[in-house]
Amino acid sequence: MTNLFALYYHRARLEIRLLLRDRNAVVFSMLLPVFLLVIFGSVFNSTKLGNTNVTFAQYFVAGLLASGLLYSSFQQLAIAIPEERTNGTLKRLVGSPMPPSVYFVGKLAASTFIYVFQAIALLAIGHYSYHIQLPSTATLWLDFLWISALGLVASALLGITFSNFAKNAKSASALATPIVLFFQFTSGVFFVYANLPTWMQDISAVFPLKWMAQAMRGVFLPKSFAYQEVAHSFEFPKAAVILGAWSIGAAILCRFTFHWLPKNES
């Protein structure tokens, strides 16, 4: 078993090293939330939410952290796995005695790495440039941790599931990118969720991003803001259940749809 964990460790290191050697990944994937924060933060710097002292940037950073979960795992894996299926990475690995879990642990490690990088950059730049208030209690930091962890797992599993239906990296990218953008608009990242049309709220309430963003708001907005949410609560338990359900559903779907070789090579 120790050997298996050693393989997890080495695969994770390899994935992260490859990530850092890919400049496009560093600039576009890892820094995108920071770019968005700088753009929106600069434009809406002095805008306050309603008649409160909370800035739009404070609201926005919660949504960007939730988006970061999607970028770093869903979008990342939805594009990277079809590419590795096409270029023979997966074929070589499955032809070796590597335990299959090693591959997935490596991918999850890479996604975690991207997310941690994004989160630190967002919070540091947000705090020092846009006066974003960081969570003030240990409990809130713990909430931030479990929301991030569960969000990463759910998004990663959905990314792997998505990859099984993509023909190649190009079509995966062409599909995954607008999907993420769509949910950012409808799940309360770019707009205040409570102000969206009801039908739009109803659609996005089925999917994970709304719950990740809402839970993140529970960490980054004052408690009194819970009243502004549609359910008058940040609904942590419901968010946990829904993200957990998506994780389990996606894991089952992956189990039956994941394929190491391109469809025409088996």
Added chain:
Amino acid sequence: MSAIEVRGLSRSYGDFVAVSDLDLSIETGECLSILGPNGAGKTTVVEILEGYRHRDAGEIRVLDVDPAHPTRSWRQRIGIVLQSASDLGELTVREATQHFARFYSNPRTVDEAIDLVGLSEKSESRVSRLSGGQRRRLDVALGVIGRPELLFLDEPTTGFDPEARRVFWDLIRRLKDEGVTILLTTHYLDEADALADRVIVVTRGKKVADTTPAGLGSRSEHVVRVRWKENDVVQERQTTEPTQVVQELATRFAGEIPGLEVVRTTLEQAYLELVESDQA
């Protein structure tokens, strides 16, 4: 003992029959070449034996395991060099080799594997910067890193220049000397001739010959082509009695026969005849 036993292997892709009722066996320590033109079904056969593709029919044992149900301990014992791969790009040769070495219980050392394929000077180079031939050699290094008993090589030298091909052949001979059983597919006859103990010729998914490289040549060794020029047109006759043909011609031309050639069938011609007669 047989390293590979195949009986009645068939595989179709939709209406296209890629492999049809194929038998083959490879003894331990033997180098068998599957020879055939592009699209003959070589890769389908090899990838079924490697456990990648499924089959429609047939009995298969590869190191006593049915490759349709590959196990990790079985994967420890085989090495695979695929026909094409464009992965590993931003890793160095050493990193890639080291990474794959970890998956095996008794691997070669990284230096040994890199040295074996002659990439020592490139060990710190990114895989994406290697030439085609160097990349192929890295594929072999990864194929043999786990000390396989059985090595699959699928068209390993396609696109090589003649010099690179010779270097590669030396490498395969070294592995043979170590006692590794090798299954080599190629569409180059000289490659099969240089490396294989036995040759199977496959065209359109069917086995049309199972012999030694020498045997392949001798199939029509007794047939000789006599060529000459008559009214500026080259004439040819295939015969088993060339001397008599030449004598007749000498009488007819009353002396020197214009453009006379007497040609024994080469291995190449024997192969081409085999492939063409099947496709005619």
